[in-house]
Amino acid sequence: MTRKELLASVLNLPAADRASIARRIITSLDGPSEEGASAAWTAEVARRADEVHDGAVQLVDWKKSRKRMQARLKKPAE
Numbered sequence: 001m002t003r004k005e006l007l008a009s010v011l012n013l014p015a016a017d018r019a020s021i022a023r024r025i026i027t028s029l030d031g032p033s034e035e036g037a038s039a040a041w042t043a044e045v046a047r048r049a050d051e052v053h054d055g056a057v058q059l060v061d062w063k064k065s066r067k068r069m070q071a072r073l074k075k076p077a078e
Helices: 003-011 015-029 037-054 062-074
Strands: none
Touching: 003 015, 015 037
């Protein structure tokens, strides 16, 4: 299977499966980490994904978020 075919297959999977694969790939690129850090980050990512899936949080469009951050950075300190 070529990389292109593999990518096409992975992109056809459900979001949760794609997220799991992405986590494993990213983890494979990391060097050694502090004991427990990997498990903590995995739990944090899963918690945040659950919040999005359950509708507990609302995602913000990147362009809107970027504009808001830039506006805050331009404000003088209070």
